[in-house]
Amino acid sequence: MILLEENKKxxxxxxxxxxxxxxEAGLDFATTYPGTxxxxxxxxxxxxxxxxxxxxxxxxFYFEYSVNEKVALEMAAAAAISGLRxxxxxxxxxxxxxxxxxxxxxxxxxxGGHVIVTGDDPSCHSSQNExxxxxxxxxxxxxxxxxxxxxxxxxxxxxxxxxxxxxxxxVILRETTRVAHTRGVVELGKIDWSRHKGNFERxxxxxxxxxxxxxxxxxxxxxxxAKEMAEKSRFNFIEGEGNVGIITSGVAYNYVRxxxxxxxxxxxxxKLGFTNPLPEKMITDFLKGVDNVLIVEELEPYLExxxxxxxxxxxxxxKIYGKGYxxxxxIYEYTPAIVYPTIAKFxxxxxxxxxxxxxxxxxxxxxxxCPGCPxxxxxxxxxxxxxxxxxxxxxxxxxxxxxLPPYKTxxxxxxxxxxxxxxxxxxxxxxxxxxxxxxxxxxxxxxLPALINALHH
Numbered sequence: 001m002i003l004l005e006e007n008k009k010x011x012x013x014x015x016x017x018x019x020x021x022x023x024e025a026g027l028d029f030a031t032t033y034p035g036t037x038x039x040x041x042x043x044x045x046x047x048x049x050x051x052x053x054x055x056x057x058x059x060x061f062y063f064e065y066s067v068n069e070k071v072a073l074e075m076a077a078a079a080a081i082s083g084l085r086x087x088x089x090x091x092x093x094x095x096x097x098x099x100x101x102x103x104x105x106x107x108x109x110x111x112g113g114h115v116i117v118t119g120d121d122p123s124c125h126s127s128q129n130e131x132x133x134x135x136x137x138x139x140x141x142x143x144x145x146x147x148x149x150x151x152x153x154x155x156x157x158x159x160x161x162x163x164x165x166x167x168x169x170x171v172i173l174r175e176t177t178r179v180a181h182t183r184g185v186v187e188l189g190k191i192d193w194s195r196h197k198g199n200f201e202r203x204x205x206x207x208x209x210x211x212x213x214x215x216x217x218x219x220x221x222x223x224x225x226a227k228e229m230a231e232k233s234r235f236n237f238i239e240g241e242g243n244v245g246i247i248t249s250g251v252a253y254n255y256v257r258x259x260x261x262x263x264x265x266x267x268x269x270x271k272l273g274f275t276n277p278l279p280e281k282m283i284t285d286f287l288k289g290v291d292n293v294l295i296v297e298e299l300e301p302y303l304e305x306x307x308x309x310x311x312x313x314x315x316x317x318x319k320i321y322g323k324g325y326x327x328x329x330x331i332y333e334y335t336p337a338i339v340y341p342t343i344a345k346f347x348x349x350x351x352x353x354x355x356x357x358x359x360x361x362x363x364x365x366x367x368x369x370c371p372g373c374p375x376x377x378x379x380x381x382x383x384x385x386x387x388x389x390x391x392x393x394x395x396x397x398x399x400x401x402x403x404l405p406p407y408k409t410x411x412x413x414x415x416x417x418x419x420x421x422x423x424x425x426x427x428x429x430x431x432x433x434x435x436x437x438x439x440x441x442x443x444x445x446x447x448l449p450a451l452i453n454a455l456h457h
Contacts, residue, residue, distance in 0.1 A: 001051055003044060005188055012186045014179040015040035017150040018117060021157030022087045023048070026192035027061045028112070029079035031072035033445065034065065035091030036126040037180040038119030042089055060195045068416070068445040069094035073101045073116065080114035080170065081205065082198030085161055089117040092133045093415065097446070099136065105170060106140045107215040108205050109222070112198075113161035114170040121177050122298045122333035128396070128415065130332070132299040137172050137276035141219050143226045144172040144276035145235060148253040150184035156235065156273065163229065167222050172276075176298065178251040178333065227277040235273025236282060242266035244346065245290035247283070247303060249275055252296045255339040262340070265347045278306055287316045294346045295322040298334050321346065367401055375399045379407040382435060390433045391426045395419040395447070397439040409437070417446025424454040 002010050003020060012020065018041050022030070032042035042065065049059040062079075066072035069090045076086035090098065095118050102116075118136070121127040137144035145160055147153035153175060160171040204211050230236060240260065248256045249272040260267055270286045272278065287293060287310070295304045304322035311318055323330055326342030337353055344351030369375050379402050394400050394410035395418065403410035412422050420443075423436035438447050 001048070003048060004051070004191070006190050008188050009185050010188055011183050012150050012154075013040055014147065014150040014153045014175060014182055014184070015119075016044050017154035017184075017186045018089075018157045018173070018175070019044035019048070020186065020188065021154035022085075022115065022161075023061070023191050024154075024189050025113070025158040025161040026085050026194070027087055028084035028196050028198075029076055029086040030061055030063045030088075031066050031076045031086070032064075032089045033067070033069045033072050033094055033097075035094055035119070037121055037177040038089050038091050038117060038175070040180070041087075041117060041119075045087075058195065060191075060193050069098040070101050073098040073105070076114060077101065077105050077110065077170070078200075079198055080110035080112045080164075081108070082111070082200045084112045084196060084198045086110075086112065086114045087117065088114070090119070091127065092118050092120040092131055093127060093129065094118070095133050095136055096131075097416070099140075102136070102142075102170075103140050104207050104212075106142050107207060107212060107219055109168040109219070110164065110170055111168065113164035115157060115160040115164065115173055116170050117173045117175065119175055119177070119180050120299075123177075125177050128413065130299060132302060133172075133174055134275065134302045135300065137174070138302075141223050142169060142172050142276070143167060143223075143229075143274070144174055146174050146250045146273055146275050147179055148250050148271075148273070149179065150182060151186050152235070152273065153179060154186050159235070163226070166229070167226055169219075169222055169226075174250075174275075176251055176333070182251075223277055227280065230274040230277055230279040231281055233274040233279070236271070236279050238268060238270050238282075238286060240267055240269045242268050243291050244268070245270060245286060245293045246296060246343070246346075247272065247286070247293060247307060248296040249273065249303060250298065252298055252334050252339065255334060255336055256296050256343065258336060259340045259343040263344055263347065263349055263351065265343065265349060267343075267347065272303065275303070278303075278310075280310055283307055283310050284314050284316065287311055287314075287318050290318065292319045292346070293321065294325070294343065295320065296328070296334070296339060296343075297322075300330060366404060368404075369398065369401050373398075375402065376407075378437075379409050382409060383407070386435060387433050390435055391423075391430065393419040393422045393426065393434065393436045395436070395438040395442050397442055399437050399439060402437060409435075415446070416442050417450060420447045420450035420454065424450065424457070428457075
C-alpha cells in the first residue's frame with residue numbers, strides 16, 4: 001500500500017497528502033464527519049487503519065467517523081488537551097456545526113497539536129453554499145495555513161502540528177476543492193509508528209465567565225506570537241521581479257504563475273500560505289517596493305481588506321486592485337480563463353481568449369437516483385397518497401434529487417437536519433400536510449433535536 005511506504009515519491013490527492021502528513025507527524029487521534037471535498041482525508045485514514053488491522057498490526061492512531069462535526073471536534077479537543085496529536089476534518093459547512101465548540105476551544109487551547117481541516121467549495125460543486133471559511137480563523141482568533149498543491153498540503157499539515165504545540169492553540173488548515181481533488185507528486189518521509197496514551201491534567205478548562213475573561217487576553221497574546229511566526233514562515237515568500245506586485249494564496253497562486261509565464265510578463269509575487277495572522281511587516285515591505293498591487297484570491301476579499309488596512313495604517317501610497325477588477329468577483333472559483341485576462345490587463349498587455357467552437361451539443365445528463373434505489377419507490381408511494389398541496393422539506397443527501405422530475409418532492413432545504421425543523425415550521429405556519437425527507441446519517445447528525453421539538457409542541 002503506497003500510503004504506508006517510506007522514503008519515496010508518490011502521486012497523491014491533496015486529501016491523501018494531508019492524511020499522509022498527519023501520519024508522518026505522529027498522529028494519535030483522528031475524527032471526522034465526512035463531506036466533500038474533504039472526505040478522502042478520513043477515508044484514507046480509515047483505509048490505513050483497516051489494512052493494518054488485517055495485517056495483524058495495531059494502527060498508531062485512533063480513528064472514528066463521528067455523529068457530526070461538533071462531536072468530532074469535541075472528541076479531538078479532549079485528546080489534544082490530554083497531550084495527543086489530533087486531526088479533525090470536515091467540509092466547509094461542517095465548521096458551522098462545530099463553531100459552537102470551536103469559539104470557546106480557542107480560549108482554552110490545547111497541549112498536544114490539533115489540526116482542524118476545512119474543505120471549502122468555491123462554485124458549490126457539492127455544497128449548498130460557497131462560504132469562505134478563512135473568516136472563521138479571524139473570528140475565532142486561530143492560526144491558519146492554506147496549501148496550493150498536494151505537496152504543500154502534506155508539508156503544511158506537518159508544520160501545523162508543530163505550530164499548534166508551540167502556540168497551545170488548534171490550527172486551521174483551509175483547503176479548497178481544487179487542492180483537495182488535485183493529484184501531485186508528494187515526497188513520502190518516515191512514519192511515526194509509536195502509539196501514545198493521553199494524560200489529562202486539570203487546568204482552566206471550565207469556561208465560566210470569570211475563567212473566560214482571564215483566557216481571552218491570553219488568546220490574543222498567543223496570536224501576537226503567531227504573527228511573529230508568520231513573518232518567518234517558509235510558506236510566505238516573494239518571487240519574481242518587476243515594478244508591479246501580485247499577492248495571492250491557495251490554488252490561485254498556480255494560476256498566477258502560469259499566467260505570468262505564458263504572458264512573458266514581469267511582476268513580483270507575494271505568495272501567502274500562513275494567512276492568519278498575516279505577516280504585516282513582510283506585506284508592508286512588499287507594498288513599499290511596487291507601484292501597483294493586484295490581489296488574486298477566490299471568494300471573499302479576505303486578503304484585500306486586510307492588506308488595504310495595512311497600507312493605510314503605514315501611509316503607503318500604492319494602488320491596490322482586487323474584487324471588481326477585470327474578471328475578479330466574490331462568486332465562484334477562479335480559473336485560468338478568469339485569471340489570465342485580468343493579469344494581462346493589470347500588466348497592460350493584450351490578451352484574448354479564443355472561444356472553443358462547439359461542433360454539437362451534448363445531450364443533457366442531469367444527476368439521477370441510481371437504478372434500484374429505494375428512494376424512487378418511496379417518492380412514488382408518497383405521491384400516490386399525498387394531497388397536491390403537500391409541502392416537502394428535504395435534506396442533505398442523494399435523496400435531494402427528489403427535487404427533479406418525475407418526482408418533484410423537494411420544496412425546501414437549508415442544511416443538515418433542516419427538513420425536520422422546517423417541516424414543523426411549515427405545518428404550524430400553513431396548516432398544510434408536510435412530509436419531510438431525511439437520511440439516516442443526517443437524522444442522527446442534526447435531525448433528532450428537531451423531531452423532539454416537534455413531538456413536544
